Amino acid sequence: MAELKLNSCTLTVLPSNPSLTSRLRLKTKRKSFEWHCPECGAKNNIKVNSLPYEFAGGHDWSQVMKSSTYITELNKICMSKRDLISVLAGKVKLEREYLGENFKLKLSTSTRIKEVCQKCGAKVAFNVELSSNKSSFLEKMESLAFENLNIEITPEDNGDILNRLFRGFSIYLLMEKFSLAVNSENLDKMKADRKRLKDLKRLLERIKSLKNDIDKTRLFDEIRVDIKKLTEAFQTDEALMYISDTLLFIERIKDSIIKNFKRKLFLSLAQLEEQIKDITLKRHFNDAFT
Secondary structure, three states, rough: OOEEHHHHOEEEEEEHHHHHHHOOOEEEOEEEEEEEOOOOOEEEEEEEEOEEEOOOOOHHHHHHHHHHHHHHHHHHHHHHOHHHHHHHHHHHHHHHHHHHOOOOOOOOOEEEEEOOOOOOOOEEEEEEEEEEEOOOOOHHOOOHHHHHHOOOOOOOOOHHEEEEEEEEHHHHHHHHHHHHHHHHHHHHOOOHHHHHHHHHOOOOOOHHHHHHHHHHHHHHHHHHHHHHHHHOOOOOHHHHHHHHHHHHHHHHHHHHHHHHHHHHHHHHHHHHHHHHHHHHHHHHHHHHHO
C-alpha cells in the first residue's frame, strides 16, 4: 500500500490481489505511485492526473475534496467564533461556497484501475481510494437512527419535520463539541429589520432556556441518590417497594423531560438556522446587485 497527501485528503493505492504485494514493491514517488511489474520486474508509474477522469477530478473526487475543505473551514470557524450565531452565519456561507443545494457530505470514494506494464504488457489491477483526513461527527450523525437521537417521534411527523430534527441535532452536536455560547450580542451586526431581530432574540432565549433545562436534568440524579439512602433506614418490604417506585417515577420524569425538551430544542435550532440562512443569503444577494 502507498499513500499520497492531496490537500486535506489522502490518495491510497494498493494491489487488488494481495498476493502480489511483495513483488509489486509499490511506493510513492513525488506526485505518482511507482510499482514493479510482477512478470518482468520493470518499473512503472501511476500518475494522479492519469487516473480515470470519473474518479480523479470527476464528481466523486470533487465531492470528497469539497467535503473535506468544508469540514476544515467549519472547524476553524467554530474554534475562532465560539458563539452560535456567528458559527451558523459562517456555516451558511461555507455551504454556499463548497456544498451547494441538497449536498451530502462525502468523505471517501474508491475505484479499481488496471495498469499495463510499459515493457512486457502485463496487466495489473489496483484499488484506489481518496479519503478525507478530517473525521466528521456530522457524517456519523447522518447514519444514526432516530432512536439514537433520544427524542420524541410522533406518527404525525412528516419528512420535513424529521429532516429539521436531524438538522437541529447536527447543530446541537456543534454546540456541544465546541462549547458554543448562546447569546444575542452578535445579532446587532446582522442586517435585518427590527421585527426579525426581535423574533431572533426571542428564539435565542427559547433555545437558551431549553438547553439549560436539559442540562439541569442531572439534578434528578442527585435526588435519586438521596432517596436511595432511605433504603438503609427502612426495613419492611412495603417501605422498600414504595422507595423503588419513587425512584422509577423520578427516572421516568427525567427521561420524559429530556426527550420532550430535546425535540423542542432541535426544532428551534433548525428554525434558527433557517432564519440566519435567509438573512445571510439575502444580504449576499443584495450586496451582489448594489
